[in-house]
Structures are given as structure tokens and as C-alpha cells.
Amino acid sequence: MASKVDGEAVDNVLEVSDLGVRFGRSQIFKDLSFSVRRGTSLAIVGPNGSGKTMLFRALLGAVPVGGTFRWAPGVRIGYVPQKLDIARDVPITGFDFLRARASLARASQDLIAQSLASVGLSPEIAAEAIGKLSGGQFQRLLVAFALICAPNVLLMDEPTAGVDEPGRRYLTELVHRLQHEKGLTVLQISHDLAEVCRCATTVLCLGREHIRIGPPREVLTPDLLQKIYGAPVAFQVSEI
Amino acid sequence: MAVAAGLIGCFAVMRRMALAGDALSHVALPGIGLALALHVHPVFGAAAMLFFGALLVWEIEDRSHVATETIIGVIFSVALAIGSMITSGENLIEALFGSADVLSWPEVLFGLIGAGAVIVFVLIQKNALVVALVSRDIARTTGVDLRRLNLIYLQMFALTVALGLRYLGVLLMGSLIIIPAATAKHLSRNLNQMLTLAAVFAMAATAAGSSLALWLHRETGPLIVATSTIGFLITVLFTTSTHLRGFLRR
Secondary structure, three states: OOOEEEEEEEEEEEEEEEEEEEEOEEEEEEEEEEEEEEEEEEEEEOOOOOOOOHHHHHHOOOOOEEEEEEEOOOEEEEEOOOOOOOOOOOOOOHHHHHHHHHHHOOOHHHHHHHHHHHHHOOOHOOOHHHHOEEEEEHHHHHHHHOOOOOOOOEEOOOOOOOOHHHHHHHHHHHHHHHHHOOOOEEEOOOOHHHHHHOOOEEEEOOOOEEEEEEEEEHHHHHHHHHHOOOOOOOOOOOOO | OOHHHHHHHHHHHHHHHHHHHHHHHHHHHHHHHHHOOOOHHHHHHHHHHEEEHHHHHHHHHHHOOHHHHHHHHHHHHHHHHHHHHHOOOOHHHHHOOOOOOOOHHHHHHHHHHHHHHHHHHHHHHHHHHHHHOOOHHHHHHHHHHHHHHHHHHHHHHHHHHHHHHHHHHHHHHHHHHHHHHHHHHHHHHEEEEEEHHHHHHHHHHHHHHHHHHHHHHOHHHHHHHHHHHHHHHHHHHHHHHHHHHHHOOO
């Protein structure tokens, strides 16, 4: 979607205007307006219960909203949700899950092997029932699922939650590599402020009373973070 | 009919709607009573009532976000009460527990077409059902129309119940959908294994139970369910003893 900023045309993949979500009598958030440029990364941070996951669900059309949002034509979304509760005895394997995705998209089953390799999951792990995978293995499977059909937008809700440190670095670097190689637009919910400061193009701070959006170094200031989180928040950015 | 029951039952069990699914079969009873009163073939009355019941469940769930199990629990209670009032005597016993009488041509035709529709639905939609089972939000991103999928699934479930009412009756048809699938889930390592085993177990239980019913001159429903249950218990004992032997070897 083309629009103009300071007289220059920009290509936005998402435009949100006065978005609000209500859950029963509770207003989760309201009057949220922002846009996301193609090929950039938007990090969404905020305290628990501020509506980060609900924002993603709203953008996926899963909940009724006030206001409007528009995805650019031709958007293919890969979605990695927060930790899912899967029954341990359900005999659906990683391969069953990935095959289902490839079939729904009428894509080649060869993409399954590529997708598994890209997230560092072995075929042996993928042959296990998904309920028996560790949290980190299942998160990698969800990322593999999201990548199978070559999305151009990734919505990732704490994708490294429950993943060990090497796995966390691996997935973070994978997303960065894909973003640069394939021009992916990434919207990611994260609690890792250091990572956000280092990698995100733009940060959306979603708090109960305050909403701010802008470049990380402008938005992730101690004063604003105290207002958003209701308590002092400190983090250290390493340059590795 | 048994193959259809096995296949549709796999997703009922994985979607944790085993009890709800069993209760849904009871909705057929008032349809049977009305059909008998109007001199219409009872299978068609049952099918109509089941389709209406499934539609009602879907509509209420979609509008109110009340859990499917709760809605089905309320609807089945009302249906069982109304059905018991308008159906009586031997007709009621046969409606509740089934019989081994020879099928009429309309029943054979209904059975073949209905079972075919259910089997085709499961085989074509299993990918969408799998993804929706893992996460409804993920399913949305793959283009799956969740509302439509859920409605058609409930209607196929209702159709499967209608197919087996003749043999198992209103009270027990749900068991043929659930027990073979539960047995298969216990033994399977992947989805295709579960679908195959569930269909095989359902066919075996139907054949064995029907044969016993003819030999003993009893209703078919209880004997099919008993056969199916024995199969489930054997597999539980087998897998439990395998795990126990493995544990003791350590």
C-alpha cells in the first residue's frame, strides 16, 4: 500500500487506524494507530495483560475490533503463536502437521525437509507426536510451519519462549537472515528488551494507560518504560 | 457405516468432544418418534433431527461462545425427554438399542451414500482439521474457514450417527464413534495409523457384535459396544504391561 510520509512515497504492508479490542466489559486497548513498512521489523513490548497477543489475534481477524486495519494486497502471513497447550497423547506428528500445511497451500512436500532444516529440527524429532516435543522443539516446529509457504510477513508471539539459549540465538539469527535475504516484514512480540533494542526497526510499547511507537532508542527510555510497566525496568544492550 | 464412524471418531476424540459427541446421538430420539407417528421411515426422521441438532449446536456456540459440551448437554437432555414421551413400547427399545433386522433398500442406499460422504469429507478435510486442532488462529492464516469447517464437521458427525442408528440405537451409536477411535489413539504413532486402525476396529466390532446379536437373539447395539470395549481394554492392558515390562527391565 503506497502512502506518503514527508512527501515521500512509502510502501506499507500494514496500516492500522484507531484500532480497539474489547473483551466482555474490559477494554483491552483502544485508539491504536500505526503502520508497518515493508521489509522492516516492528517489536511489540509491554507488561503482561496489555493486549499484545490480542493485537495479533485482531490483525488475524480472530476477534471483533473497533477501528480499521488493512493488510497490503498479496500479503502471506506466517504466524507463530505463543506456547500452545497440546495433549501429550494426540498421535499427530511434526510431519503430519507440516504435511497438512503444505497440502492446504498446494505446495510441494519437498518444502517440509527444507523448512525443518532451516529451523534445525531433525527428521527424527519431526516424526515424534507433537505433544511429546519439548517446549523449544515445538516452538521450532511452529516456526517451520510458518515458513513452509514462503510468507512475506511473519507474526511471531514470543517465538523463543521456552527455548534454550543456543536455540534462542539460532532462531533469532534465522529470522534476521530471512528478513534480509527475502525482505520479510516481521512483527514480533518480545519481552527481551535488549534484543528489541538491537534488532527492531520500530518498537510499539503497549501499556494499559500509555501507547508509544518509534525507533527503539527513542522509545525504550527509562522514563517511558517506568510508565508502561509501572515499575523501573533496566536492560543492557550487548553489541555482539 | 463402521468405517465412517471410525474416521469421524478420530477427530472427535482428538478434539476432546468424546462425551459431547456421544450425547449428540441422543438428539435423534424425538426425530424417530415423529417419523413413526407420521408413518415416515424412522431413519430419515432421525437424520433430520440430528442435522437440526448439529446446526443448533453450531449456531449457539458461534453466537454465545458457550462451550460445545455444555450446549450439547442441554440439547441432548431435552431431546431425550421429548423423544421418550413421543416414542414408546417396542419402538422405543429398538430406537434406543438398535436391532439386527434386514435393511430395506432405502436404508441401504442411504447408508452407502451417507458413509461415502463422511469418508470423503474426512479424507479431503483432514489437513484442515489437523491444523484447526492444533491452533484455530494458525488455521486462520492458512485460509481455513473455521466456521464452515466446524459446521460441516458437526453435520458429518450427525450423519454418521444417523447411519448407525438401526444397529446401535440412539443410546449407543456415539460409542461406536468414540471407542474404536480411542483404541486407535492408544496404539497409533501418527495420524494415518490412527485413521486406519479406528476404521478397522469399528468394522471388527460391528461385525462381531452383529453376529453375536443374531446368534443370541439380542439387540445389536449393546453387543457391538461390548465387543468394542473389550478391544479397548485389551489394548490398554497390552500397552500397560509393555510399559511395565520396560520399566522393570531398567
